[in-house]
Amino acid sequence: GRAERLASAPFESMLTGTADEIGAAYCLLCETLEYPEDRSWVIFNMRDNITFSDRTPMTSEDVVFSYETFLTKGLNSFRAQLSKKVESVEALDDLTVKFTFKPDIPTRDLIQDVGGIPVFSKAHYVENELDLEESFLTPMLGSGPYAMERIEIGQTSVYARDPDYWGEDLPINIGRSNFDRIRLEYYADYNAAFEGFKGGSYTFRDEASSKIWATGYDFPAIQDGSVVKATIPHGDKATGQAFIFNLRREKFRDPRVREAIGLMFNFEWSNETLFYGLYDRVNSFWDNSNLAAMGPPSASEMEILQPIADLLPPGVLDGEAYRWPESSPDRQLDRKALRRASALLDEAGWTVGADGLRRNAEGKVLSVAILNDSQTFNRVINPYVENLKRLGVDASHEFVDNAQMTNRERPPNYDFDIVTGFMSTSYVPGTELRQYYGSETADSSTFNKAGLKSEAVDHLIEVVLNAQTQDELNVAISALDRVLRALKPWVPQWNKNVHTVAYYDMYEYPEPLPPYSLGQLDFWWYNAEKGEALRAAGKL
Numbered sequence: 001g002r003a004e005r006l007a008s009a010p011f012e013s014m015l016t017g018t019a020d021e022i023g024a025a026y027c028l029l030c031e032t033l034e035y036p037e038d039r040s041w042v043i044f045n046m047r048d049n050i051t052f053s054d055r056t057p058m059t060s061e062d063v064v065f066s067y068e069t070f071l072t073k074g075l076n077s078f079r080a081q082l083s084k085k086v087e088s089v090e091a092l093d094d095l096t097v098k099f100t101f102k103p104d105i106p107t108r109d110l111i112q113d114v115g116g117i118p119v120f121s122k123a124h125y126v127e128n129e130l131d132l133e134e135s136f137l138t139p140m141l142g143s144g145p146y147a148m149e150r151i152e153i154g155q156t157s158v159y160a161r162d163p164d165y166w167g168e169d170l171p172i173n174i175g176r177s178n179f180d181r182i183r184l185e186y187y188a189d190y191n192a193a194f195e196g197f198k199g200g201s202y203t204f205r206d207e208a209s210s211k212i213w214a215t216g217y218d219f220p221a222i223q224d225g226s227v228v229k230a231t232i233p234h235g236d237k238a239t240g241q242a243f244i245f246n247l248r249r250e251k252f253r254d255p256r257v258r259e260a261i262g263l264m265f266n267f268e269w270s271n272e273t274l275f276y277g278l279y280d281r282v283n284s285f286w287d288n289s290n291l292a293a294m295g296p297p298s299a300s301e302m303e304i305l306q307p308i309a310d311l312l313p314p315g316v317l318d319g320e321a322y323r324w325p326e327s328s329p330d331r332q333l334d335r336k337a338l339r340r341a342s343a344l345l346d347e348a349g350w351t352v353g354a355d356g357l358r359r360n361a362e363g364k365v366l367s368v369a370i371l372n373d374s375q376t377f378n379r380v381i382n383p384y385v386e387n388l389k390r391l392g393v394d395a396s397h398e399f400v401d402n403a404q405m406t407n408r409e410r411p412p413n414y415d416f417d418i419v420t421g422f423m424s425t426s427y428v429p430g431t432e433l434r435q436y437y438g439s440e441t442a443d444s445s446t447f448n449k450a451g452l453k454s455e456a457v458d459h460l461i462e463v464v465l466n467a468q469t470q471d472e473l474n475v476a477i478s479a480l481d482r483v484l485r486a487l488k489p490w491v492p493q494w495n496k497n498v499h500t501v502a503y504y505d506m507y508e509y510p511e512p513l514p515p516y517s518l519g520q521l522d523f524w525w526y527n528a529e530k531g532e533a534l535r536a537a538g539k540l
Contacts, residue, residue: 002406004157005184006521008118010053010142014044014063014097015115016172019517023428025112026172029058029119029143039107042114046095051166052121053147060091065122067114073132076411076444081431085110106465109430119143143167145177157184175510178525190376200540203504204520209376210275213500225505226539232499235515238287240424242490243370246416248443248451251366255313255488256348260341261368261418262491264387268329271494274379279494283323285423285481288497291474293321293482300475301482304463311456313486322485324492333387341391350392358392367394371416373405410446421449423490429477433461437484450489457483504540506531 014033015025027033030044050058067089071082087100099114101107124130124141139148145167149160159182167173185202187193194212197205198219207213221227243265245252252258267281284292297305297317305317315322327334345351350358350366358366368388370381381397388395400408408415425432435445438461439453460480467473499518509524534540 002402004148004151006146006148006157006159006182007139009159010139010144010147011118011120012142012144012167013116013118014046015112018172018514019519019522020514022516025115028167028170028172029063030115033111033115035111039101039110040103041098041100042111043092043096043098044115046097047166048095049166050143051164052124052141052143053162054121054124054141055164056121056123058119058121058143059094060097061094062122063097063119064089064091065125066119067117069125069132070117075446076441078435080441080444081434085113085431089114106462108465108467109428113430145173146182149181154186156186158182176523178523179521182521190374197502200504203540204507205502206518206520207500207502210278211376211379213278214276217502221504221539222502226534226537227502228505229502230499232501232513232518234497234499234513234518236497236517237289237291237427238282238284238424238495240285240287240422240492241282241494242421242423242492243418244421244423244449244490245418246414246449246451247453247489248414249417252417254348256344257350257366258488258491260344260348260391261388261393262324262488263327263337263341263344264333264391264393265384265491266327266329266332266334266337266387267324267494268327269332269334270380270383272329273332275494278500279496281324281326282492282495283485284321285425285484286427286477287495289427291427291477291481293478293485295320297479297482298475301479304460304476304479305482308456308459311454311459312483313456316483316486321482322488332383333390338387338391345391352392356392357394365394366392367396367417369396369398369417371398371400371405371408371419373400373402374420377420409449411444414443414449414451418491419449420493423450428473429464431465433464433480437461452487452489454483454487457487504534506534 012029014028014030016028017025029046029050031047032045033042034045035042046060052058071079085101085105087102089097089099092098101110121141128138130136130138130140137151143166145165146159146161149158151157161177161180165177183202185196187196190209194216196202198221217229222229245258247253271277271279286292296319302317305312309317325337327337345358349360353359360366370385372378372381378397378399385395385397407413409419423436425436435441435447437448437452437457439458441448442451442453457480460476460483464473464476464480467476501518506527507524508527509519513519
């Protein structure tokens with residue numbers, strides 16, 4: 001199964017970021033930190049008033065225990081990265097922790113990496129015999145402003161604010177954590193969830209369906225103003241949502257096959273016909289940011305790319321950054337795209353037989369199954385499957401439940417052809433790049449769904465990690481983006497640069513909102529007068 005939606009909310013870390021700037025980290029659990037110029041180690045000096053939600057004090061022993069537990073029991077790819085970075089961690093005293101890093105590795109992000117590790121209570125974990133490698137229903141004990149109050153599996157969960165939260169008066173926390181309780185409601189499918197919202201079963205909705213957004217918000221509570229429908233701009237980069245190929249499967253290892261299959265997804269028709277024109281096509285792994293590769297490689301990018309020229313896909317050095325061609329919005333099947341895709345499969349040795357299906361020299365049919373667990377995606381996937389069939393591909397849409405989806409798309413199974421996922425990392429990417437795109441994690445990482453193995457990408461990840469200035473980092477990311485796009489491990493889907501939200505008119509937020517977070521569970525607040533008016537009117 002999947003983790004409870006806010007299971008990580010009670011945990012805090014040494015350092016934290018903010019929603020209005022990129023790359024900065026501020027002390028939260030620590031009061032100060034010390035490190036040498038080469039960043040070969042860091043000492044966190046913890047605050048002396050931190051308590052877990054059961055009022056027991058947090059000490060450096062909890063920090064060390066949390067680190068060691070994640071190192072031995074965490075996700076395989078996370079363990080691998082931790083073990084490569086950290087030489088040792090030790091509690092110097094009750095409130096002082098030292099991380100010593102391994103020599104001869106990039107150090108730019110190491111302090112923020114270890115400073116971002118969640119801290120939980122050692123005593124609670126041991127006493128309750130919890131095990132991160134097993135599923136359990138006892139919430140781990142954290143120090144944050146919220147703790148789980150109750151849970152009904154698969155139906156409802158409630159998180160209550162700690163009235164004695166230790167960090168309430170910290171400057172970085174002022175104006176945050178404004179709700180006494182946060183209640184989550186689970187539904188069997190998306191349409192049922194929307195009906196629950198209309199009926200007032202829950203009161204805030206971040207709408208992900210363009211069809212519902214365009215056609216569904218005409219119910220009485222919208223018309224009388226009880227529910228607000230809002231489009232709120234944001235400056236966040238795209239999520240990298242895409243159809244992801246399982247490159248562990250032989251049939252997808254030829255980039256011509258991947259490109260041909262990708263050409264059959266008509267985004268322009270889908271956007272016009274299914275999405276009411278609300279979306280833009282994703283093309284870059286850093287879309288909607290200044291990090292995306294543009295045009296041909298710059299001189300600075302060429303300095304990075306030329307030394308690995310023999311490892312690069314065709315067109316990287318002498319062409320523009322790859323963009324998936326636009327298709328006709330007027331027809332589900334774009335004839336030009338069909339001709340191009342047919343030629344690519346012919347070149348790759350997948351030719352059409354008498355039965356209209358494409359086979360390789362061994363007579364094996366080119367079959368492609370798109371794995372899906374979301375009913376709202378049916379209307380997107382089914383036309384895509386139809387287009388693939390017109391290409392001669394034995395295509396199918398395989399619909400499974402959430403638990404099956406989780407089991408099949410994660411290691412060690414990777415039991416899928418194509419699955420929808422997110423191929424994106426942060427504005428200031430660090431070693432997580434190895435978990436998303438590195439060869440060493442291709443068969444062990446939850447995040448490297450594609451199973452990408454590329455010497456060029458591995459090399460460029462190290463260039464990114466070794467960048468010393470913001471300019472160097474920007475250039476290195478653009479070069480990596482350029483190569484990833486040329487490899488075509490995905491068929492990128494769509495993105496919108498606004499939040500589409502609906503909520504009962506009892507919530508308020510600061511204007512303007514910061515660019516990098518909607519913050520509905522963070523810095524929004526409840527207007528009690530408005531809430532009581534809605535209740536008095538029978539709206540809730």
